Structure formats: C-alpha cells, structure tokens
Amino acid sequence: MSTAVIGLGLIGGSLLRALAAAGHDVVGYDADPATREAARAAGFRVAGTVPEAIRGTELTALAVPLTVLPEVIAEMKGHDGLVTDVTSVKGPVRDLMTGFRFVGGHPMAGKETSGFAASEAGLFAGCAWVLCLEPHGTDLADWLSLAGLFTSMGAQVVPVTATEHDTAVAQISHVPHLFAAVLAQQLLGNPLAGTLAAGSFRDGTRVAATRPELTAAMCGGNGSAVRRELHRLIGDLQRLEEHLAAGDPTSALVPYLSLASHARGAWPPAPGTPEKVPADVEALLELGRAGGWVTSVNDTELAGMRPETDLFLS
Amino acid sequence: MSTAVIGLGLIGGSLLRALAAAGHDVVGYDADPATREAARAAGFRVAGTVPEAIRGTELTALAVPLTVLPEVIAEMKGHDGLVTDVTSVKGPVRDLMTGFRFVGGHPMAGKETSGFAASEAGLFAGCAWVLCLEPHGTDLADWLSLAGLFTSMGAQVVPVTATEHDTAVAQISHVPHLFAAVLAQQLLGNPLAGTLAAGSFRDGTRVAATRPELTAAMCGGNGSAVRRELHRLIGDLQRLEEHLAAGDPTSALVPYLSLASHARGAWPPAPGTPEKVPADVEALLELGRAGGWVTSVNDTELAGMRPETDLFLS
Numbered sequence: 001m002s003t004a005v006i007g008l009g010l011i012g013g014s015l016l017r018a019l020a021a022a023g024h025d026v027v028g029y030d031a032d033p034a035t036r037e038a039a040r041a042a043g044f045r046v047a048g049t050v051p052e053a054i055r056g057t058e059l060t061a062l063a064v065p066l067t068v069l070p071e072v073i074a075e076m077k078g079h080d081g082l083v084t085d086v087t088s089v090k091g092p093v094r095d096l097m098t099g100f101r102f103v104g105g106h107p108m109a110g111k112e113t114s115g116f117a118a119s120e121a122g123l124f125a126g127c128a129w130v131l132c133l134e135p136h137g138t139d140l141a142d143w144l145s146l147a148g149l150f151t152s153m154g155a156q157v158v159p160v161t162a163t164e165h166d167t168a169v170a171q172i173s174h175v176p177h178l179f180a181a182v183l184a185q186q187l188l189g190n191p192l193a194g195t196l197a198a199g200s201f202r203d204g205t206r207v208a209a210t211r212p213e214l215t216a217a218m219c220g221g222n223g224s225a226v227r228r229e230l231h232r233l234i235g236d237l238q239r240l241e242e243h244l245a246a247g248d249p250t251s252a253l254v255p256y257l258s259l260a261s262h263a264r265g266a267w268p269p270a271p272g273t274p275e276k277v278p279a280d281v282e283a284l285l286e287l288g289r290a291g292g293w294v295t296s297v298n299d300t301e302l303a304g305m306r307p308e309t310d311l312f313l314s
Numbered sequence: 315m316s317t318a319v320i321g322l323g324l325i326g327g328s329l330l331r332a333l334a335a336a337g338h339d340v341v342g343y344d345a346d347p348a349t350r351e352a353a354r355a356a357g358f359r360v361a362g363t364v365p366e367a368i369r370g371t372e373l374t375a376l377a378v379p380l381t382v383l384p385e386v387i388a389e390m391k392g393h394d395g396l397v398t399d400v401t402s403v404k405g406p407v408r409d410l411m412t413g414f415r416f417v418g419g420h421p422m423a424g425k426e427t428s429g430f431a432a433s434e435a436g437l438f439a440g441c442a443w444v445l446c447l448e449p450h451g452t453d454l455a456d457w458l459s460l461a462g463l464f465t466s467m468g469a470q471v472v473p474v475t476a477t478e479h480d481t482a483v484a485q486i487s488h489v490p491h492l493f494a495a496v497l498a499q500q501l502l503g504n505p506l507a508g509t510l511a512a513g514s515f516r517d518g519t520r521v522a523a524t525r526p527e528l529t530a531a532m533c534g535g536n537g538s539a540v541r542r543e544l545h546r547l548i549g550d551l552q553r554l555e556e557h558l559a560a561g562d563p564t565s566a567l568v569p570y571l572s573l574a575s576h577a578r579g580a581w582p583p584a585p586g587t588p589e590k591v592p593a594d595v596e597a598l599l600e601l602g603r604a605g606g607w608v609t610s611v612n613d614t615e616l617a618g619m620r621p622e623t624d625l626f627l628s
Contacts, residue, residue, distance in 0.1 A: 108512050128509055158509060165510075171500045172511040176518040179493045181574035182550045186485045188577050191605025191621055195472060196442055196479075197486040197581065198422050203517040204490040208578040212571035220564030227558035230551060236496045237548050244541035250534030257526035260495035263502050264522040267511065291505025307505055 001149060004028070004053040004060045006072055008035050011086045011107060012063025013119025016044055018153045021121040029053035030116070031068075038116050050075040057081060059146075066221045069096055076100070082142050088169060089222040090132050090162035103142050104132040104162060106169075107155060125154035128293060133159045135281055144279060148297035156293035156305075159284040163225075170225040175233060177207050177215050178226075184208035269307035277304040315463060318342070318367040318374045320386055322349050325400045325421060326377025327433025330358055332467045335435040343367035344430070345382075352430050364389040371395060373460075375419075380535045383410055390414070396456050402483060403536040404446050404476035417456050418446040418476060420483075421469060439468035442607060447473045449595055458593060462611035470607035470619075473598040477539075484539040489547060491521050491529045492540075498522035583621035591618035 001024055005016045008030040016039065019026045028039050029047045040046045047053035050072055054060045062085040064072055069087065073096060076083075083102045087093050090104045097104070109127040129150045133143055147157045160168070184205040187194045207215075219226045236256075243252035269291070277287055279300040287293070292306030315338055319330045322344040330353065333340045341359045343366075344350050354360045361367035364386055368374045376399040378386055383401065387410060390397075397416045401407050404418045411418070423441040443464045447457055461471045474482070498519040501508045521529075533540045550570075557566035583605070591601055593614040601607070606620030 108510055110513070128512075130510065158506075160506060164506065168504075168507045168510050171504070172507050172515040176497055176514045178551065178554050179497060180514070180518060180578075181571050182547050182554070183490055183493060184578035184581075185550070185570070185574040186547075186577075187581055188573060190482075190485070191583070192472075192474060192478065192603055193482045193486050193605075194581050194583055194621065195605040195607065196422055196444065196482050198442075199424070200490045200494070200521045201486040203520045204494060205578050205581075206517045207514045208574045210575065212568055212575045215571050215575075216564045216567040219558065220562070220567055223558050223563040227555055227563075230555050230558065233496050233500075234548055234551050234555065236499070237492065237544060237551070240492050240496070241541055241544050241548065244533065244537050244544065248534070249537040249541075250530045253530040253534055254526055256499070257495050257529050259502060260499040260522045261524065261526045261529075263500075264494075264498035264519050267498075267501055267508055267519075269505070269508055289506055291507075291509040293509065307508065 001059050001145070002026070002057045004047070004057040006050060006053060006060060006062050007031075007064035007068075008039050008116045008119070009063065010114045010116075010118050010123075011109065012061070013039070013116040014109070014121065014123035015061055015063060015086070017119055017121035018124060019149075020044065022152060025057075027053050027057065031064075035116050042116075054079055054081065059084065059149075061086065065217065066092065067217060069093065073097070073100075082145070084131075084146055087221075088173075088218055090130070090165045091225075092221060094132065094134075094137075094162045101139065101142060103138055103146050105146065105150070106130040106165060107150075122154075124150070127155055128158050129155035130158045130160060130165050132162045132165060133281060133284055133288075134161055135285070138281075140279065140281060143284075144297055144300065144302075147294050147302075151294060151296050156295065158288050158293045160288040161285065164289070166222050166225040167229065170222055170229040174219045174222055174226045175229050177210065178219060178230060180205045180208040181215070271305050272308050273305075275304050275306070277302040315373050315459070316340075316371045318361070318371040320364055320367060320374060320376050321345075321378035321382075322353050322430045322433070323377065324428045324430075324432050324437075325423065326375070327353065327430040328423070328435065328437035329375055329377060329400070331433055331435035332438055333463075334358065336466060339371075341367050341371065345378075349430050356430075368393055368395065373398065373463075375400065379531065380406065381531060383407065387411070387414075396459070398445075398460055401535075402487075402532055404444070404479045405539075406535060408446065408448075408451075408476045415453065415456060417452055417460050419460065419464070420444040420479060421464075436468075438464070441469055442472050443469035444472045444474060444479050446476045446479060447595060447598055447602075448475055449599070452595075454593065454595060457598075458611055458614065458616075461608050461616075465608060465610050470609065472602050472607045474602040475599065478603070480536050480539040481543065484536055484543040488533045488536055488540045489543050491524065492533060492544060494519045494522040495529070585619050586622050587619075589618050589620070591616040 005028045016028045027045045036046045060083045066087045083100045084105045107129040246252035290306045294304045296303045319342045330342045343361045350360045374397045397414045398419045421443040560566035604620045610617045
C-alpha cells in the first residue's frame with residue numbers, strides 16, 4: 001500500500017522503515033529540516049511539505065504529537081485517501097478527523113529513547129496495536145486493510161472503540177504516571193525518605209522521571225477519561241484509609257490486597273489458542289473487549305487470539 | 315559481642331551468618347524445628363528455647379515478625395542484656411519493649427526469596443540500617459555499640475527516632491504498596507486493560523504481587539503513620555483531579571509534574587563527602603534527618619556521610 005508517514009520521530013520513523021522493509025512504497029515528511037535530512041540520508045524518499053507527501057498515496061499515517069495534529073490536518077484539506085494515526089488518545093483525534101476517511105490507531109510501542117535516530121523497522125513486532133472500530137463510523141474494509149498491514153509487521157491488532165481505548169490507557173498508563181508523580185514528590189525537602197527508599201519506591205516511581213511536559217500532554221489530552229478513572233481509584237484509596245482506621249487494620253486490608261495480588265500475579269496473561277475471527281464489527285469488538293487481538297488478515301479471513309480466560313474474573 | 319539471634323529467616327539467618335563471619339560468638343533460635351535443624355546443619359550453634367538462647371549473651375537480636383514479638387518478649391521476662399530487633403515498624407515495637415535495655419533497628423535489606431535457605435552473610439553490605447535513637451529513652455553507649463557492630467558488617471547506620479522512621483517507611487514503602495494494589499486490581503474483569511498494559515503498569519504494580527498477608531501486616535502494623543501519609547497523598551491526587559478539570563489540563567498539570575520529575579531524577583542521591591560526627595544525640599539525629607548515616611564507630615570516634623545537599627529542596 002503506498003503510504004505517506006507524517007512525522008518521523010521514533011514511531012513515525014519506525015513505521016517508515018517497517019513499511020519500506022516490507023516492500024511498500026513509502027514517502028516521509030517531518031516539520032524539522034534536520035529530521036528530513038536524516039531520513040533522506042538513511043535512503044528514504046522525503047517530501048518537502050505535507051501536501052506533497054500525501055498527494056496520490058493510498059494511506060497517510062499521522063505520527064505527530066496530538067498538539068500538532070490540528071496544523072497538519074489543516075494542510076490536508078480535501079484529501080480523500082485513507083488516514084490513520086498513532087497518537088495515544090483516540091476520542092479527541094476521532095473528533096478532529098471528522099470529514100476524513102479515518103481509522104485511528106495506537107501502537108503500544110516505545111523505548112527509552114526518541115527521535116528518528118532511535119527508530120527501527122522491528123519496533124512493532126509483537127506489540128499491541130490498537131485499531132479503532134466504531135459500530136457506526138468506521139468503514140470495515142478500511143479497518144481490515146489496515147489490520148492486514150499492521151499484522152504483516154508482526155503487530156497484534158486490538159479492535160476497540162475510541163472510548164474503550166481511552167478508558168483502558170487512562171487505567172494502565174496515564175493514572176499510573178500520576179500515582180508515580182505523587183509518590184516521587186514526597187522526596188522534596190525529605191532527604192531521610194530518599195535514603196531509606198528502596199525497591200518498591202524505585203519501581204513505583206520510575207515513570208515519574210519522564211519529561212513533565214510529555215506526561216502532562218498525555219494525561220491532559222485524555223483528560224476526561226483520566227479524571228474519571230483517577231476519581232474512581234481515589235475512592236479505592238479512601239476505602240483502604242478506612243481499613244487502616246479499623247480495630248484490626250491488618251485483617252481489614254487482606255481481602256482487597258488479595259484481589260490485587262491475584263490480579264497482578266495473573267499478569268501478563270498467557271495467550272490462549274488461535275481462533276478464526278469473523279470479519280464482523282460486533283465479533284471484532286467482542287474479541288477486543290476480551291483482551292484479544294487479530295494476528296492475521298487474508299482478504300476477509302481473520303485469525304485471532306485471546307488471553308487465557310478466567311484469570312481476571314472479579 | 316556474644317549475640318543470640320531469635321528467628322532465623324532471611325534477615326535473622328543473614329545476621330547469624332554475618333556475625334559469625336566477623337568472629338562474634340553467636341547462637342540462634344527459631345520456633346520452627348526444621349529451621350533450627352537447617353541452621354545446625356550449616357554449622358551454627360542453635361538453642362532449643364528462647365531462654366536458653368539468650369542466657370548470658372550480651373546482645374539479643376529479635377528477627378521475628380511483629381505479630382510474633384509479644385510471645386517472644388513474654389519468654390524474655392527479667393532479661394537484662396541489650397536487645398535490638400529488625401522489624402519494619404519501630405513505634406509499636408518500642409512500646410512493646412518497655413522495661414528492656416532496647417535499641418530498635420531496621421535493616422533496609424531484602425530479597426525476592428525468604429527463609430533461612432536464602433540467608434547470606436553479605437546481605438547487609440551497603441544497606442541502610444535504621445537504628446532508633448530517642449532523645450529521652452535510648453542509652454547512647456548502647457546505641458554506639460550497636461552502630462559499631464552494624465557498620466562493621468558494611469551497613470550504613472541511620473540515626474532517627476522511631477516516629478521519624480515510621481513516617482518515612484510509610485512514605486517510601488507502605489503507601490507505595492497500597493498504590494500498587496489499587497492500580498493492579500483494575501485488571502479484574504478487565505482483560506482489555508491487561509492486554510494494553512506495558513512498562514508503566516508493570517513497574518507501578520510490581521509489589522502488588524507480594525503475598526497479601528505480608529503487605530497487610532506491614533501496613534497494618536504501621537497503621538497510624540500509613541493512614542496519615544495515605545490521606546495526605548489522596549489530597550495530592552485530588553488536586554491533580556482538579557487540574558484535569560481545568561480549561562487547559564495539560565498546562566495545569568505541568569508545575570506539579572515538574573517537581574515530581576525533578577525529585578525522581580535526583581534519586582538516588584550521590585553520597586557527599588565523609589565527615590566526622592560528634593557522639594551526641596542531637597548531632598546524630600540531625601545527620602539522620604539530613605538523609606545521612608554513620609559509616610564507622612571507633613570508641614566514640616564516629617565517621618559519617620550524607621547525600622549531596624540541595625537535591626531535595628522543595
């Protein structure tokens with residue numbers, strides 16, 4: 001599929017490389033001239049503007065930060081090709097993309113390093129790649145062609161709605177970043193805590209060292225889901241606070257901690273057995289809600305997998 | 315110093331080994347006959363009862379869980395030798411030990427494995443070992459002799475009051491365990507979250523897999539400090555919730571996240587320069603509050619170290 005990749009950082013650069021490695025016709029663009037030069041020097045075709053990059057391509061992949069998306073979209077006015085993106089929040093992007101043939105995506109891939117220099121063709125092998133599917137609003141044929149493209153790179157394509165995605169990433173990534181920040185700032189003016197801190201602190205606060213602007217953009221961009229999930233978890237913490245005020249706090253804490261220990265002990269889940277998946281919106285969404293993913297697409301023959309069942313029953 | 319070690323799990327067993335390796339006369343005891351047999355088989359002198367173990371020894375080190383301490387203490391009635399312990403909460407133990415010549419301790423050492431089989435003589439090298447010092451209530455000569463013993467094993471002896479210790483460990487260990495549990499239990503009935511979870515979830519929840527009884531005993535045993543610190547951090551989370559409701563949540567979040575990122579980036583702090591430390595209760599407590607520790611004791615000549623300054627200024 002001929003593809004334009006807009007934004008050549010870690011994800012966009014890796015996508016450019018992966019598509020080229022798989023024999024696709026690709027062209028890249030980045031707003032930064034030095035990045036364009038680096039991509040050219042690496043042997044890629046690079047356009048000088050967004051309109052030049054996307055002209056005549058079947059697919060445009062937007063790999064720019066959420067805050068930059070509106071500018072790029074403004075340059076795409078009237079474009080009628082298929083468009084996808086890789087940003088970490090899906091509801092707001094879906095709303096921005098009204099009027100385009102759009103299927104939102106989010107590859108759950110990352111590294112400690114960023115930028116085109118860190119990009120690699122193999123980045124997506126084995127990674128979960130959310131591909132949004134709305135019961136009303138996504139063209140199934142478009143969705144299937146993207147699912148085929150990304151599974152061919154080794155990604156595990158997870159079919160969910162934008163709303164389901166945004167809730168899940170608030171739960172497993174955005175709120176954990178806020179928890180880490182709250183634990184880490186305890187060190188301020190408190191050197192004794194820094195001296196006594198060990199393994200549980202080290203791991204529980206690791207992501208607090210992330211650049212604050214990045215964490216803020218990620219959480220702020222998914223603001224309403226993060227706020228709702230944070231509020232829910234504050235409620236859980238308040239229940240633990242009540243347990244600590246009980247006559248026998250140790251016994252009062254055990255039931256909740258047992259559920260949590262069970263859940264964490266069962267994660268990551270073992271994959272189950274391969275299965276055939278109907279090329280049907282509801283069947284695909286059911287697969288995604290069950291934690292499953294599409295492993296391959298041949299025409300309309302889909303194969304999938306889901307985690308072993310009953311590990312996460314509440 | 316002739317020492318009886320009561321409780322031969324990971325910490326007690328390691329203490330037995332470390333003392334023996336340093337040439338001290340040691341005897342061990344454990345309530346479990348199989349553990350006693352294992353310690354005997356490893357070449358150690360092992361007593362059959364607590365009174366037999368402590369009879370005539372200069373020091374008794376209690377290395378049993380907090381819940382078992384009252385039973386052991388009942389068997390020590392009338393004992394007039396110096397006593398220390400290794401439990402992770404210090405205020406409640408101090409209160410239990412009224413009437414004994416007692417200096418509470420807490421080596422911040424641990425491993426994934428537990429029990430005598432996992433014990434090793436080198437466990438305490440480089441670890442922070444809290445040794446409680448109360449302005450009224452601790453005999454300074456007793457404190458100095460224990461500080462000399464533990465620093466000779468390579469431990470960094472941190473002088474703080476029981477109350478300061480309990481607050482600090484609530485902040486950097488006990489509350490982080492509760493945060494991890496709250497994040498981990500989100501997986502229950504939510505397999506999609508389990509499929510999308512990656513690095514920030516993995517690290518932020520690692521300690522949630524701890525045996526729930528252990529986490530509950532640790533938090534419950536330090537209940538009032540954990541409750542107070544948890545309440546304070548819930549307040550911080552509620553402020554973040556307000557930031558997320560702001561017109562521009564991203565900008566609203568940056569100042570708090572910047573402080574947290576600065577704090578985590580500065581941890582662990584680099585050690586500063588070696589210094590002489592006066593053998594004086596207030597000077598020692600000042601060192602501990604600054605995140606410093608005693609590195610050696612020769613008679614009443616103390617050497618110490620503190621982390622590089624100004625990293626944790628708020």
